[in-house]
Amino acid sequence: MLDQKNLEQRLVKLEQTVSELQQKVESQPSSKEGLEQLIGSISDEVAFLEALEYGRFFRQQDQPKEEES
Numbered sequence: 001m002l003d004q005k006n007l008e009q010r011l012v013k014l015e016q017t018v019s020e021l022q023q024k025v026e027s028q029p030s031s032k033e034g035l036e037q038l039i040g041s042i043s044d045e046v047a048f049l050e051a052l053e054y055g056r057f058f059r060q061q062d063q064p065k066e067e068e069s
Helices: 004-027 031-040 047-060
Strands: none
Touching: none
């Protein structure tokens, strides 16, 4: 079992860690801000659509082939 002093030390450490994590989360830009930065960043729509198609092709190639009966 944990003694009272050890338990208190662990609780203090846990509270510090939670506080640090909260500060990190609060300092990050919101996802809406990130989305606004992304919108308009793709100036060549044709190239973007081509990249999507390449991605789709490669994902399909990774799928196991269905055996024909």
